[in-house]
Amino acid sequence: MGFWAVFAELRRHPSAMVGLVIIFLLLVMSIYAVIRIPYSEAVRLWRAGEVVWLENPRNAAPKWYNWFGAGLPETIKIETAAAERTEERVGESTKRVTYRLAFDFPYKRFPQELALFFTSTYTTVPPQLVLSWRTPDGREIPLGTRTVRGVERYVLSGDSTLLRRLGRAPEESLFSDPKNPEQALSGRYELVMDVYTFEPGASLSAKFIVYGRVYGWAGTDHLRRDLSIGLLWGAPIAVAFGFTAAVGIALIQFILSGIGAWFGGALDILIDRLTELRMILPLLPILILVGMLWSRSIWVILATLLMYGSIGGYKTYRAMFLQAREAPYIEAAKAYGAGNFRIVFRYLLPRLIPVLIPSFVLAIPDYVFLEASLAVLGIGDPILPTWGKIINDAYSMGAHFKGLYYWLLEPAALLMITGLGFAMIGFTLDRIFNPRLRSL
């Protein structure tokens, strides 16, 4: 059956068409991920730790939560460069610059964190600053003074003195509505910064971040990482791993069982023993052993899988090869004097390739999920972001206890859709190619 004939047959099955669309989208997603974020960049963003992501909120939900009326605040960033600025000379070389960092806060929920990022330049005496907070209803709350040396991060919400003075977490008390303290007061807020510099040429710039509770289309994890990067990059990895493992194992088994069926004899007994051996070898524990003692790299795991696959599983194709061996065209090949290997590789194997296709399409999701299983056990690839590793992160960080459902459900949904896509095509192909099922 040619490619187009198979395709025409597939088109008659709606579930196979859905599967094809899913796989097409998956491939588009993979290609987009690889082009948009190069491999080294993806690894850097995923592995570099929190430093890269300081400006993201932690464990933020995806933005589309707000479409369903969640009313979660978004992250607000204001820089001194864009703020209203007044300058006053107060001494010989002392200068006071006042910045009014104003922003609209239209939410009822409190922000997650408040932080200031400073950069100051000076030679001997570092700049000082006095901070105060102005709420929409006109109250003014002093926030204390600070000396800024070089590049600094000041997390207001983590300041214990401020907490003691305000009597409540700063990100809540600064935003709370006096009439209803459990709710944020929406309106225009102002952070007033009086910066004193004591040298000519000394300066200070700052960025104020009001961390929200939503981020991007996928949200963030416990390390403030943008989950969309991991989810995007999970696609090419899952496809490459599943495809290589499935095709590799199917091909190895196919070729070896073809050769075995052709030469027959004592090989039969060996094949029987090997098939049983493979049934008894515990695949997942062995992969764990390899992962623990050798390497967790996804490629080492793949190589182990291929080796495991080549031990047995010949019985699947064996009966068909034995049947094909007796076909007249093989006899004809023998008659013209074709060698053993010519017969096996030119006549026997190609004839049965259609039988191979459904089984390897059906095997792809198994390997995708196998990778996820290893990741959930904590032996995922140490470098690459995969869907399984995101599930593992979420699960071990207690996303299911804390109600961070998106963190678990996003990678789970992608895994599920991928698995269903391949399975839908596989089952249909099975029905097309497997004559015994055809009539059923």
Next chain:
Amino acid sequence: MLENLKRLFSYFSVRSFLLLFTVVVAIYLIIIIANMGGYMDKIKESEIMEQVYNTVRGNPALQRLSPSELRAILDKQIEIAKRQAGLDKPFITRSLEYLIRGITLNFGRAEQMTSDSGSNQVRLILLERLPHTLLLWGTADLLVFFVSVFFALALSRRYGSFIDRLSVSLAPLSTPPVWFYGILLILLFASFLRLLPYGGFVDAPPPSTTLAYVLSVIKHMILPVLSVFIALIFSSLYSWRTFFLIYSSEDYVEMAKAKGLSSRAIERRYILRPTLPPIVTSFAMMMISLWMGGIVTETVFAWPGLGRLLYDAIQHVDTPVIVGSNVIYGYLLAITVLLLDFLYAALDPRVRLGGARRS
């Protein structure tokens, strides 16, 4: 009858022997994989060192020596003990010894983990977890088997009906593994609805009366068993229904219908009986993958069985326990294969009545 039993017995013993041989080969392979990084040697070495330390420390004559002198004596003793244990012998000799230790699950002491009773013998740690694993997976396996056989037969009777086509088109839902559905069920029933526990074996603190204890265990088993059920039911329904359909289109079924037998008798005698052997085989394959998947599922549900143990061993990097788990899983799979072989032999008249095949 006696003749049959004899034949069954001889078949069974030949199979057990072959299987035992395969198990030995499998354990040997596991040992080799483990020792490629020298870990079997390391397990043994640390055992020797502990022994030597204990004897040297317990010797009052050596107590007054300076630390460096003591160190020298220790090193020397360890060297001798190592030679005695054969650690300087070639790998082949050593590996055979490790094989025997593997077969007897004798992996010495765990590096960090202990059993609930406080022992740090790997064998005791493993055996303590075994009943929990058997309880959970035995229940789940039996449930899936009987429900699937019953409904697959019912579906094959209603071949082509809406419910039949629906269950066939749901077959792809069996692609995700058990733990995957486990997570979804935990999210739904534990996190969101707060109806059932997140995981574990029994409430903490454990109930004092036996009845309450059993009820609490059952409550903790609902979600894991349900996720096994969801993950497996559709594919086994699909493939077993197909088996039933293939066998119900045989000529002898038509013949039986022509004879006017009741459909119940036809089903029992002419369809169910010949279909059971292939179903048992496919059930064996399913159970094997279940054992493996059980590792992740037990982890997700914090079920204190072998799988969760393996996960904990990974977290603690406790190599003796990891190697031991490998071996005990090998045993579990072998026993599964043997049991189902026996079932197969009991069901398949060609095996039971032996002669027919040869004539």
